[in-house]
Amino acid sequence: MQLHMESIYKSFRDKEVLKGITVKMENGVYGLLGPNGAGKTTMIRILADILQPSKGQVFINGQDKNTCGDDYRAKIGYLPQDMNFYPDFSGWDYLQYVAALKGIPTDESKMRIIDLTNSVGLTGDLRRRCIHYSGGMKRRLGIAQALLNDPQILILDEPTAGLDPQERIKFRNIISAFSKDRIVLLSTHIVSDVDSIAKEIMMMEYGFIKKPQTGTEYIRLIENCVWTFQIPVSELIVYQHNAVISNVVPKGNTMEVRVIDEQKPNNDAVQVPPNLEDAYLYIFNYLSNKHKGEGKVSPRQSDLSADYN
Numbered sequence: 001m002q003l004h005m006e007s008i009y010k011s012f013r014d015k016e017v018l019k020g021i022t023v024k025m026e027n028g029v030y031g032l033l034g035p036n037g038a039g040k041t042t043m044i045r046i047l048a049d050i051l052q053p054s055k056g057q058v059f060i061n062g063q064d065k066n067t068c069g070d071d072y073r074a075k076i077g078y079l080p081q082d083m084n085f086y087p088d089f090s091g092w093d094y095l096q097y098v099a100a101l102k103g104i105p106t107d108e109s110k111m112r113i114i115d116l117t118n119s120v121g122l123t124g125d126l127r128r129r130c131i132h133y134s135g136g137m138k139r140r141l142g143i144a145q146a147l148l149n150d151p152q153i154l155i156l157d158e159p160t161a162g163l164d165p166q167e168r169i170k171f172r173n174i175i176s177a178f179s180k181d182r183i184v185l186l187s188t189h190i191v192s193d194v195d196s197i198a199k200e201i202m203m204m205e206y207g208f209i210k211k212p213q214t215g216t217e218y219i220r221l222i223e224n225c226v227w228t229f230q231i232p233v234s235e236l237i238v239y240q241h242n243a244v245i246s247n248v249v250p251k252g253n254t255m256e257v258r259v260i261d262e263q264k265p266n267n268d269a270v271q272v273p274p275n276l277e278d279a280y281l282y283i284f285n286y287l288s289n290k291h292k293g294e295g296k297v298s299p300r301q302s303d304l305s306a307d308y309n
């Protein structure tokens, strides 16, 4: 399976939200990371065939999706960021309804609903009205409906919002098992959601996207650049201006800070192993400065400008 977006632009009135997205995805889990308003949902809705791009094309196995008719949607499972439920529907009614919309025969859909609700842990709640489900249960119901047609491409917009840690692990296991021989794209702004599950990660900001890379490749970008040290609270502002602070923990009268800086930030700083969250903060700090026309660009950051132009 191959999904390819070629030079996708999208504007809403005079606001350009996607500015030339080109991405090729093959089987496996892809994480789409980006802050609020980056354009993740817009990109996902184009892939889910809910929105048309202003310019550009989407290809599935080399064929333009607009020439595939209903075949394209039949291959897609989509979990929207915001889901609405009819007030009278039970979980069971809702899944039957979605199955009917997807054209799945009733006897087939019954078995499928039983299997899927078992995998997402909703079996005991199927007869309850779904508007009374908790946030996490609604998400799990959403994941089940996205999987109903056994899609080749599964697109999940913020699938883990509202899930507790145990549910997140369950979710990861479902997705990992499912992603064999298929494409899964999941958007989030929570780095840990994609860290362990995604084969490759795309970072998105200001309508641009960085080509998919592994978490290890992102982390390599800030190798030897992550430090911790303690400072009085009054000095925090100095580091806020000169480096990217990835964490601050109060320690008695001082603060222990975790900083991403290409130079050793002070004599007491101790180098620590970088993680994906550090890389995310580093990249978005660079992009945000670039967008505002502020801040210096370091040699490592200039490597990024080849991908975000």
Ligand SMILES: Nc1ncnc2c1ncn2[C@@H]1O[C@H](COP(=O)(O)OP(=O)(O)OP(=O)(O)O)[C@@H](O)[C@H]1O
Residues within 6 Å of the ligand: 012, 017, 034, 035, 036, 037, 038, 039, 040, 041, 042, 043, 081, 189
């Ligand atoms: N239908 C629309 N009409 C006008 N503007 C829109 C529409 N949909 C999205 N936008 C704008 O496009 C930009 C990107 O929105 P989008 O929902 O794609 O971001 P996102 O990355 O999914 O954010 P979040 O993490 O908050 O879900 C925002 O500025 C948003 O206001």
Ligand SMILES: [Mg+2]
Residues within 6 Å of the ligand: 040, 041, 042, 081, 157
């Ligand atoms: Mg969104």
